[in-house]
Amino acid sequence: MSASRFSPEVEAAIREVRAEVARLHAELVRYGLVVWTGGNVSGRVPGADLFVIKPSGVSYDEITPENLVLCELDGTVVPGTPGSERNPSSDTAAHAYVYRHMPEVGGVVHTHSSYAVAWAARGEEIPCVITGMADEFGGPVPVGPFAIIGDDSIGRGIVETLRGHRSRAVLMQNHGPFTIGVTAKDAVKAAVLLEDVARSVHLAREAGPLIPIPQDDIDRLYARYQNVYGQAEDDRR
Numbered sequence: 001m002s003a004s005r006f007s008p009e010v011e012a013a014i015r016e017v018r019a020e021v022a023r024l025h026a027e028l029v030r031y032g033l034v035v036w037t038g039g040n041v042s043g044r045v046p047g048a049d050l051f052v053i054k055p056s057g058v059s060y061d062e063i064t065p066e067n068l069v070l071c072e073l074d075g076t077v078v079p080g081t082p083g084s085e086r087n088p089s090s091d092t093a094a095h096a097y098v099y100r101h102m103p104e105v106g107g108v109v110h111t112h113s114s115y116a117v118a119w120a121a122r123g124e125e126i127p128c129v130i131t132g133m134a135d136e137f138g139g140p141v142p143v144g145p146f147a148i149i150g151d152d153s154i155g156r157g158i159v160e161t162l163r164g165h166r167s168r169a170v171l172m173q174n175h176g177p178f179t180i181g182v183t184a185k186d187a188v189k190a191a192v193l194l195e196d197v198a199r200s201v202h203l204a205r206e207a208g209p210l211i212p213i214p215q216d217d218i219d220r221l222y223a224r225y226q227n228v229y230g231q232a233e234d235d236r237r
């Protein structure tokens with residue numbers, strides 16, 4: 001058996017992230033956020049300059065911890081590791097850019113969820129008109145620049161939009177949502193709740209004028225939700 005290139009602690013962390021990221025891909029299907037092979041999830045490996053990401057074009061029901069792809073933070077595949085024989089997600093460069101420039105981010109998600117994509121197709125941010133948005137996103141969900149896949153453009157657009165912004169979701173213009181989180185599970189939660197608010201606000205606006213929430217109230221709702229809601233052991237505490 002070849003000697004591992006990683007310490008036992010890093011190897012254990014890689015195994016845990018592989019299992020979690022594989023499980024989370026099924027959540028995108030469960031919540032109706034993707035069709036066919038669209039979308040992807042990645043997770044940073046704690047204590048290492050590594051992340052695990054979906055193999056490109058692989059059906060969600062075929063994703064396993066072993067066929068996920070282990071990458072360096074520059075996006076290169078770690079050779080000789082499980083899944084390294086496959087191409088990583090076509091969004092690997094974007095995920096890698098986020099991990100390099102936002103050290104607090106532990107997970108990145110990309111979906112093509114319909115209502116969020118509809119806002120992205122208009123290049124229109126989702127206004128903060130429901131308390132659920134104030135809770136989860138701390139205000140509007142912003143739009144990122146139009147960027148073609150293939151280099152750091154998408155990743156740079158995500159970072160430049162979200163750095164210093166409360167929202168963990170960005171609507172990349174003409175493309176769709178990317179979300180970030182302190183863990184991959186946190187990023188998937190943001191993707192699920194993003195599609196929920198994108199749909200609710202879309203439906204509300206179709207029926208009549210939207211009523212904005214005063215900024216002071218948004219601030220109070222966000223502070224409560226981030227610091228009081230849920231349990232002390234939740235990811236975002």
Ligand SMILES: O=C(CO)[C@@H](O)[C@@H](O)COP(=O)(O)O
Nearest residue numbers: 037038039040056057089090
């Ligand atoms: O939207 C894009 C690329 O940005 C899709 O191709 C993407 O959702 C799925 O690509 P992968 O299967 O992850 O390579």
